[in-house]
Amino acid sequence: MAKTHFVRPYLRVTNNGTKMKVIRANIGKYPIAAMCRYLGVTRSLVYYIPTPHKVDVALENAVIEEFNSNRKVYGTKKIKKALKRREVPIVA
Numbered sequence: 001m002a003k004t005h006f007v008r009p010y011l012r013v014t015n016n017g018t019k020m021k022v023i024r025a026n027i028g029k030y031p032i033a034a035m036c037r038y039l040g041v042t043r044s045l046v047y048y049i050p051t052p053h054k055v056d057v058a059l060e061n062a063v064i065e066e067f068n069s070n071r072k073v074y075g076t077k078k079i080k081k082a083l084k085r086r087e088v089p090i091v092a
Helices: 016-025 032-039 043-047 057-069 076-085
Strands: none
Touching: 016 032, 016 043, 032 043, 057 076
16 A cells, blocks of 8 residues: 655645744754655755855846847847957856
C-alpha cells in the first residue's frame, strides 16, 4: 500500500516563510525530513541559500541612455548593437 502524502488542512493557509521559521526553531529537536514532510515543504527549501544579484550600474545607465536617446522605441537587439558600437562591455 502506497503512503499518501497530505498536508494538514490548518497548515494550508500558512506561507512557506512561517513554516521555515518553525523548522529552523526546531532543527535540533526533530529531523529536518520529518518536519518538512509534516509541514508539506520540500527539503531543498530548507537548504536553499539565495545568491545576491550583482548590478552593473554603468551598463544599466548606458542602456537607459541609449533607449531614451532613440525616442524610447529601441528594442533589445538594437540597444545591444548600439552599445557594441559605443564599445560598452556587455557581460551576458
